[in-house]
Amino acid sequence: MRVQLTANNKLYDLEGELWEQKFPFYKTADGFTSLVGVRASCPPGDYPVAVTGFDAYDQPVKLEGTVAVADGGYIKEKIVIAAPDKKKIFDPALEEKKMLEYRKVQGIITRKSDEQLWAGTFTLPAEGRITSPFGTYRTFSTGGEERHLGVDIANKEGTPVRAANRGKVMLGEELIVRGKAVIVDHGRGVFTIYNHLSGIAVEPGERVEKGQVLGYMGSSGLATGSHLHWEMRVFKWVVDPLQWTTATFTYRSPEEEAAAEAEVERGYEEALAAAPPEAKETAGGHLQPGELIPDMEGTD
Ligand SMILES: [Zn+2]
Structure with missing residues (x-):
């Protein structure tokens, strides 16, 4: 808001x-x-x-x-988990790794960048079927509950996953839960996160245009099938990315926004026309405590 x-x-x-x-x-x-x-x-x-x-x-x-x-109108669903998956999801050793990953991601998304890189609306990052919307409240047959804090788009492995708007790549590596993941900083606290990729085509520090291929859809990390789990953060708060695909949120005046949007859209057209890049070798298993940024605060 x-x-x-x-x-x-x-x-x-x-x-x-x-x-x-x-x-x-x-x-x-x-x-x-x-x-x-x-x-x-x-x-x-x-x-x-x-x-x-x-x-x-x-x-x-x-x-x-x-x-x-106002009320978000989120869906409630019950997930039935078969016995072999139970261990995978509720393993205590995994909980610790999850915490390291959580802190690493928090360390990135709490960095401040004052320039607004995005313009206009965000685009859906991949073609496919939306299998789980944002905010769904899930209870598990094995106990436990969670809220789905992203949007799932399902399609076959290898489907290109594109930057939803202009930004800068902050992370491109293999994590435990998210699998091969990319985080894009759009400036002013706005970040998008792309998870469970089969391959990553960008590197941290790279500027990316809206529509530029970041990687390819897959099922790496904790995923049961090929899909993209797409997340969005605004100053650490988890928000519904779909809202940003239909509404324009901006700090610019209407004139400035129109000019910036025209420029971003030009980049978008070029990115869609470009040949898809090769996935790079991706480093993984990086989550060592020494790497963590110590001054992170808050939870979500
Ligand atoms: Zn998901």
């Missing part, structure tokens, strides 16, 4: 706090704006938001408001 603040534009360093998480505001044509995510498990209702910053005389200011959360 978009949190909008209309104020004297002499204010600076504005920071909001919502659900015990801090997030920055950016100066926009009509005041100050921040795009924030709402947890799928958040009950509908009004929530207080606090904003702090400084005025033109360097005096601290504190503002308060509320944001309204």
